[in-house]
Every structure is written in C-alpha cells, then in structure tokens.
Amino acid sequence: MDRKLVVSSSPHLRSPENIQSVMLDVMVALFPVALMAVFLFGYRALITMVLATLVAMITETLIVRKEDWFGDGSSAVTGLLLALTLPPDPPWWVVVIGSVVAVGIGKHLFGGVGNNIFNPALVGRAVLVVSWGAHIAGDVWIKPTPFNFAADIVTEATPLATKAASLGDLFIGTVSGSLGETSALALIIGGIWLYHRGHIDWRIPGVFIALVFVFGLFDGGFNMGLYHVLAGGVLLGALFMATDMVTSPVTPVGKLIFGGGCGLITMVIRLFGSYPEGVMFSILLMNSLTPLIDNLTLPKRFGEVKQSDA
Amino acid sequence: MSERTFVGGIHPGYFKDFSSGKPIASARAPAQVIISLHQNIGAPCEPVVQVGDEVKMGQKIGEPKGFVSAAIFASVSGKVTKIEPFNHPLGNPLPAIFIENDGQDTPDEGMKPQKPLEELSAEEIRQIAKDFGLVGLGGATFPTHVKLSPPPEVKIDTVIINGAECEPFLTADHRQMLEQADDIVYGLKAFMKALGATKGIIGVEDNKPDALASMGKAVAEGKGEYDIELHSLHTKYPQGAEKMLIKATTGREVPPGALPMAVNVVNQNGGTAVALAEAIKLGKPLYERIVTITGPGIKEPANLIVRNGTLVKDLIEQCGGMTEDVRKLVLGGPMMGLSQATDEVPVIKGTSGVLLLTEEFVKELPIDPCIKCGKCLEVCPMALMPNFIGSASEKNKIELAEKYGAMDCFECGCCTYTCPAKRPLVQWIRIAKGEIGARRKK
Numbered sequence: 130m131d132r133k134l135v136v137s138s139s140p141h142l143r144s145p146e147n148i149q150s151v152m153l154d155v156m157v158a159l160f161p162v163a164l165m166a167v168f169l170f171g172y173r174a175l176i177t178m179v180l181a182t183l184v185a186m187i188t189e190t191l192i193v194r195k196e197d198w199f200g201d202g203s204s205a206v207t208g209l210l211l212a213l214t215l216p217p218d219p220p221w222w223v224v225v226i227g228s229v230v231a232v233g234i235g236k237h238l239f240g241g242v243g244n245n246i247f248n249p250a251l252v253g254r255a256v257l258v259v260s261w262g263a264h265i266a267g268d269v270w271i272k273p274t275p276f277n278f279a280a281d282i283v284t285e286a287t288p289l290a291t292k293a294a295s296l297g298d299l300f301i302g303t304v305s306g307s308l309g310e311t312s313a314l315a316l317i318i319g320g321i322w323l324y325h326r327g328h329i330d331w332r333i334p335g336v337f338i339a340l341v342f343v344f345g346l347f348d349g350g351f352n353m354g355l356y357h358v359l360a361g362g363v364l365l366g367a368l369f370m371a372t373d374m375v376t377s378p379v380t381p382v383g384k385l386i387f388g389g390g391c392g393l394i395t396m397v398i399r400l401f402g403s404y405p406e407g408v409m410f411s412i413l414l415m416n417s418l419t420p421l422i423d424n425l426t427l428p429k430r431f432g433e434v435k436q437s438d439a
Numbered sequence: 440m441s442e443r444t445f446v447g448g449i450h451p452g453y454f455k456d457f458s459s460g461k462p463i464a465s466a467r468a469p470a471q472v473i474i475s476l477h478q479n480i481g482a483p484c485e486p487v488v489q490v491g492d493e494v495k496m497g498q499k500i501g502e503p504k505g506f507v508s509a510a511i512f513a514s515v516s517g518k519v520t521k522i523e524p525f526n527h528p529l530g531n532p533l534p535a536i537f538i539e540n541d542g543q544d545t546p547d548e549g550m551k552p553q554k555p556l557e558e559l560s561a562e563e564i565r566q567i568a569k570d571f572g573l574v575g576l577g578g579a580t581f582p583t584h585v586k587l588s589p590p591p592e593v594k595i596d597t598v599i600i601n602g603a604e605c606e607p608f609l610t611a612d613h614r615q616m617l618e619q620a621d622d623i624v625y626g627l628k629a630f631m632k633a634l635g636a637t638k639g640i641i642g643v644e645d646n647k648p649d650a651l652a653s654m655g656k657a658v659a660e661g662k663g664e665y666d667i668e669l670h671s672l673h674t675k676y677p678q679g680a681e682k683m684l685i686k687a688t689t690g691r692e693v694p695p696g697a698l699p700m701a702v703n704v705v706n707q708n709g710g711t712a713v714a715l716a717e718a719i720k721l722g723k724p725l726y727e728r729i730v731t732i733t734g735p736g737i738k739e740p741a742n743l744i745v746r747n748g749t750l751v752k753d754l755i756e757q758c759g760g761m762t763e764d765v766r767k768l769v770l771g772g773p774m775m776g777l778s779q780a781t782d783e784v785p786v787i788k789g790t791s792g793v794l795l796l797t798e799e800f801v802k803e804l805p806i807d808p809c810i811k812c813g814k815c816l817e818v819c820p821m822a823l824m825p826n827f828i829g830s831a832s833e834k835n836k837i838e839l840a841e842k843y844g845a846m847d848c849f850e851c852g853c854c855t856y857t858c859p860a861k862r863p864l865v866q867w868i869r870i871a872k873g874e875i876g877a878r879r880k881k
Binding site: 132134135136137138139140141142143144146147148150151201240241242243244327328330374375376377379380381423427428429430431432433434 | 693
C-alpha cells in the first residue's frame with residue numbers, strides 16, 4: 130500500500146462544536162443586550178463595551194504570548210460581560226483596570242481557560258466595587274434616553290433603590306442601571322438563544338430566578354416578586370454569569386443547588402444587607418463551592434440502585 | 440406511548456446514503472484467504488489442519504481452545520499453504536491459516552440441512568450455534584452458544600434482536616432487514632426456543648421506515664405461535680448498545696457490571712439471527728458475512744457478502760478503489776471501529792464495515808482544557824462523568840477514575856464526539872479501564 134493512513138483510537142467522528150464556537154454563540158446571545166445598551170445609553174455605552182472587550186483581549190494576548198488575538202474568544206466574552214455589569218459611563222481607567230483584573234487575575238492567575246474558580250468578569254467587577262465604589266455604584270446611573278446622543282446626561286437612582294419603576298419599563302429596559310442589566314427583554318432573548326444552542330441548562334437560571342421571585346413575594350406580593358426578578362442584575366447574572374460553564378457545577382443536582390444558593394444569597398443581601406444588590410456576591414460565593422457541590426452530587430449511574438431500594 | 444429510547448446519546452451525521460440503497464451482493468472470492476485464528480471475544484482457536492492439507496468450503500479448520508470461543512471454518516475450498524502470524528484488525532499480527540483458493544467452492548460434507556426448528560430441542564439449537572461457529576455479528580463477536588447457555592438459576596424471558604444499527608455509515612443490518620427479514624424472524628424463534636423465552640422483540644431505529652415495514656411483514660407472516668413484537672426506536676446513537684436497547688424496549692436497566700441476563704434478557708444482532716437460520720436450514724457454518732464498504736473515500740460503496748479471510752484491499756478494489764484523499768481506514772463504524780495502518784488486513788467474523796474516511800474527517804485537533812460545560816455528562820448513556828474520569832486518567836489518578844465510574848463505560852465515544860474542547864475523553868477512560876483491570880487481577 131503506497132499511502133500512509135492515520136491510526137487513532139475511536140471515535141473517528143467529532144462534533145463541529147469547539148470552545149470558539151461556544152464563545153461565539155455567547156457573543157451572539159449578548160448582541161441584543163449590547164444593542165439595547167447602546168439604544169438606551171448612547172455612544173458612552175458603546176465606548177465602555179468596546180474598551181473593556183479590547184483590553185481583555187490585549188491582556189490575554191500579552192499573558193499567554195499568542196499570535197491569535199481572538200483565540201478561543203473567551204477573553205472577549207469576559208471583557209464584554211464585565212462592561213455589561215458597569216454603569217454606562219465610568220472613567221476610562223476604571224474600565225481598563227477592571228478588564229485587566231478580570232482576565233489577568235480572575236482567569237490567568239488561576240491557570241487560564243477552564244481552570245479559574247471564580248467568574249472572571251465578576252472578579253473584575255468585585256475589585257472595582259470595593260476599590261472605586263463611587264465610580265461604580267455612586268451617583269453614576271444615567272437616565273436612559275433612547276435615540277438621544279446628546280452630550281448632556283442626567284442621573285437618577287436605580288429602580289432597586291426606588292422600588293418605584295413600572296414593570297413595563299423594567300421589562301423593556303427603559304430604567305437606569307448597569308449597561309446590560311436593564312432590559313429583561315434583551316436578556317431573555319439572549320438566554321433563549323443559549324438554551325436553544327445547548328450551552329445552558331434550565332436548572333441554574335430556573336432555580337435562581339424562582340427563588341428571587343418567591344422571596345420577592347414576601348417583600349410586597351406578586352408585583353414585588355416580579356419586580357425583584359426584573360430589576361437589577363438578576364437576569365444578567367442568572368442567564369449569563371451563574372451559567373458560566375467553568376465556574377458552575379456540572380451535575381444536574383449540583384446545578385439546582387448552585388442556582389438555589391445564588392437566589393438565596395442574592396435576596397438575603399437585597400432584603401437584609403447594606404448593599405442594594407447581591408447578585409455579584411451570591412455568584413462569587415457559590416463559585417467557591419462549585420467543586421464541593423460537584424463531588425457531593427455525583428449522578429446515579431445507569432442501572433445503579435440505592436442500597437435501600439435493593 | 441412514550442418514545443422508545445434511553446437518556447443521553449448523540450445525533451451525529453448518519454451518512455447512511457452512501458450504501459443504504461445498495462442491495463446485498465457477493466464479493467469476489469479471492470485467490471487466497473487468510474483466516475485468523477483470533478476471531479471472537481474469549482479464547483482463540485487451534486488449527487486442526489496442516490500445511491499441505493486440502494480443505495473444503497465450510498470445513499472446520501480451527502478448534503476452540505475453551506468454552507468461550509467459536510470454531511473457524513474454511514471460506515473457500517483449496518490447499519492450506521501456510522499457518523503463520525498475519526496482520527489482524529486488532530493491530531498486532533496474530534496466527535492465521537492461509538488457504539489457496541482452487542476456485543471450485545467444493546462444499547464440506549457437514550453442510551447439510553438440520554432438522555426443522557419445530558423438531559429441534561433447546562440443547563440441539565445450542566449445539567448448532569456451537570458447531571457452526573456462530574458469534575455476535577454486530578461487532579462484539581461474543582460466542583453465540585455461550586449467550587444461549589445461561590446458568591440454570593437464570594430464567595431468560597425475552598430475546599431482543601438489535602436492528603438499530605446506530606453506528607453511522609453502516610447499512611449491512613439495514614439491508615438484511617430488507618432482504619432477509621424472514622430469516623431474522625426464523626433466527627429469533629430459534630433463539631427463543633433455545634432459551635425458553637416467552638417474548639421476542641425486534642428493535643429498529645425509526646430512520647429506517649422501509650426496514651420497519653419489511654420486518655413488520657415478516658413478523659406477521661412468520662411468528663406463528665411465538666410472541667414477537669416489532670419496536671420502532673428513536674434514532675439516536677448508541678441506541679443499539681445492549682443496555683440501551685434493553686432499556687428502550689423493556690424499560691429494564693441492567694445493573695453496573697452485570698450482563699443482560701441479570702434482567703432476564705438476551706440480545707442478539709439481526710445478522711446473527713440470519714446466521715443461525717442459515718445454520719439450521721442449510722447447515723452453513725459462519726464462513727462469510729455481510730460487510731458494508733462505505734465512506735466518502737470509496738468510489739462505489741456496497742454491501743457485500745464477504746468470505747472470511749478476504750483482504751480489505753481486495754474489497755476496496757472491487758468497489759472501484761479509494762479516492763486520492765483517503766486518510767483513514769476503519770473496520771467497523773466510525774464511533775467504535777478500529778482504524779488500520781494497512782489495507783492488507785483480513786475480514787474476520789466481527790468485521791461489520793470497511794469505512795474509508797477522507798481528509799475532512801481526520802483533522803488533527805488541539806486538546807484544550809476542560810471548560811466544564813458538562814456536555815459529556817448529558818450525552819453519556821451510562822450517566823457517568825466522562826470529564827472527571829478523563830481528567831483523572833490524564834493525571835494518572837486511577838482510583839479517582841474508578842470512583843467516577845470508569846469501569847461502567849462501554850466506550851461508545853459520545854463524550855469524545857461531543858467535547859467542544861476536543862478532549863480525548865473515551866481514550867483516557869480506556870487507559871484507566873486497562874489500568875484498573877490490571878490492578879484487579881493482581
């Protein structure tokens with residue numbers, strides 16, 4: 130035989146999906162959210178998002194010294210997600226520091242893609258909140274003015290502080306808040322896309338959101354339950370952050386526990402804590418428990434019966 | 440009625456169109472056959488002929504060396520020229536009997552019809568399966584008479600015929616269900632009688648409606664007093680895996696580490712049923728089988744009846760040759776088949792397919808770190824954690840791999856297929872299984 134054949138262990142078929150295609154799907158899912166941010170908050174939103182994404186990609190490129198700037202796309206996703214948790218117009222250096230911390234410390238200090246314990250974008254945001262709180266959570270909430278690209282801006286309190294926005298505004302997103310958190314509609318569209326593509330499971334966002342709703346009921350009935358789900362970062366966190374593959378459990382039961390922990394901690398902080406919002410801390414805290422949860426919730430194998438059933 | 444299937448599995452491309460429309464035809468008998476003495480799971484055979492002997496087609500040339508083994512037969516008539524190691528699908532050369540074909544196909548005297556099924560006892564059916572060298576033809580090549588001999592305390596109530604043919608590309612079972620449906624039903628009845636089973640089930644994936652129709656007709660006409668059902672199964676790999684098929688058709692789950700008889704079931708491949716029918720009706724030993732020659736790299740795909748010991752090279756030539764861009768030759772299906780270094784390898788009892796894959800299927804993919812997406816857990820039909828087993832094995836933490844269920848893996852390959860980080864999960868699991876098995880033996 131005159132030609133060389135490749136010999137390898139089966140299977141000899143591979144799915145077309147790879148990490149880059151997964152990350153591109155996440156980017157696609159974030160597109161309506163980003164579009165809505167620009168629509169509501171104008172060019173400032175665009176600058177913040179582009180800056181955070183570029184700095185994230187540059188940081189990764191410098192750290193791993195690779196040729197390919199986009200790589201598997203995970204750093205771009207981290208940068209964009211970080212931007213979506215920031216107010217519309219923070220000082221440029223805050224964005225840069227947040228992005229460098231997210232990718233450099235949140236991700237690569239732990240060993241790079243797949244090895245980080247905490248959601249990198251939230252690590253970046255947590256450092257900013259603690260270090261430059263006035264720029265991140267002070268009097269920074271721009272009143273959304275669709276199609277208004279004027280230089281003047283007006284700030285106002287967020288709906289989580291006022292508890293006075295209409296549910297309709299919260300759903301569409303015409304309220305003040307972080308870039309990516311205001312429009313429930315855009316977030317749900319992105320979430321459906323991720324679910325459709327098989328990248329997220331219903332368990333984490335389902336239990337997270339359900340618990341927020343149930344706790345919200347005690348804060349003022351059905352409308353308040355919905356209010357707690359739609360206002361603030363619950364949908365952004367539940368659909369895009371808590372579902373981060375690397376930092377959330379892989380077992381079905383583990384996902385339920387993780388989502389439950391996120392919902393519980395979020396509402397404890399919101400209702401009893403000194404911060405108005407608890408999504409970020411709830412996810413970071415649960416991230417730290419992920420390996421433990423996975424190991425305590427190993428699924429029942431095919432054909433396996435519990436001792437008590439046998 | 441809920442859809443008949445199992446939890447997990449994948450939907451790869453099926454690529455059946457290359458050969459599913461090609462009727463079964465006879466391959467050319469080669470000038471020389473090289474019949475391996477290692478053709479089944481279990482013990483190999485000892486040659487019972489010597490160099491220089493004249494043999495007839497269907498004559499026994501290899502005697503089993505143990506109970507879990509099956510006899511081997513000459514697939515042509517002619518002269519034994521050599522008995523020495525030769526290339527084997529498993530990779531290393533193994534002893535084989537070389538027979539020069541005299542072109543006469545002189546049949547052996549032993550090839551004569553047995554008693555009709557109605558007059559055969561269970562013991563006689565078992566003996567026929569043993570005498571005629573039957574093994575499972577789906578690819579696992581487990582000796583059939585062993586499956587038909589459960590321990591006395593085990594009562595088998597159901598025999599399931601696997602017509603799922605869930606491996607992409609392969610169409611031999613499909614063609615047999617179209618062309619030899621009556622023999623499949625006949626073989627199933629013989630299996631049921633041998634085991635005293637009260638129920639027979641034939642499971643066919645619903646992507647083969649013509650096979651379902653053909654089998655439905657054959658069951659209606661041929662079942663007689665036997666209770667035989669035809670089940671349409673959801674099309675999903677690995678639907679034909681024995682534990683998955685049992686779950687889909689009977690709802691029973693075979694416990695980890697156990698055989699189907701633990702839930703009173705025996706599985707048989709459709710091709711094996713035909714082989715048993717032919718052994719009873721014609722007295723024909725298992726010296727040839729149907730092989731699908733397919734893939735993007737073969738010019739004229741086909742389903743051929745191939746004599747045992749025919750070189751794959753001969754088959755490729757008969758099918759118009761391979762295309763320029765062939766990079767991989769696989770014996771069996773693409774999910775569990777064995778890739779070969781050469782086409783000078785003989786067809787054995789377990790060779791269900793010859794698959795020629797081109798460049799686009801053979802890209803070398805860099806292995807990325809696990810991103811814990813959990814997709815391998817979702818697809819694992821055994822509900823294992825392939826990512827954790829794989830990573831443990833990669834780091835040589837064998838006890839950990841065992842804890843995560845490595846020994847329950849039957850190597851369907853769904854995890855490796857699915858992994859977006861292109862991690863060779865099932866390959867690592869195989870390494871762990873080998874290591875765990877070796878340690879247990881100590």
